């Protein structure tokens with residue numbers, strides 16, 4: 001304790017709850033949702049054992065739900081993709097956990113390597129595909145939870161294009 005200060009706290013500071021910042025119960029900003037995705041990505045014990053690869057359809061698993069948001073884990077074998085779609089009223093954060101995904105939008109094509117993140121607002125349209133030769137795994141946070149994934153036109157990149165699953 002600093003003896004030059006007039007202010008001294010006796011006892012356990014953690015017992016004085018009203019002096020502490022309340023812990024956030026759930027993310028509420030873009031940065032916090034991106035941070036949530038990064039923290040899950042960094043802790044493989046939360047997701048690695050759950051990943052499955054399915055050659056017949058993109059595999060997906062709802063990893064977590066919170067107040068108004070959902071976190072989905074997806075796997076992509078080479079060639080699997082979504083087709084061009086948006087996410088209805090949901091915003092989202094896409095994070096590549098393993099492998100590499102290619103995102104196509106009306107503005108161009110972007111290769112997303114492991115660790116890459118894309119944040120998108122409601123109405124954002126993209127086509128996501130695994131154009132690589134190795135499987136890929138990705139994490140998707142949606143706020144609010146994904147209830148609609150409208151497909152756009154006939155720009156489909158894979159037979160799974162009519163799937164209405166998270167992406």
Ligand SMILES: [Fe+2]
Nearest residue numbers: 086087126167
């Ligand atoms: Fe998507």
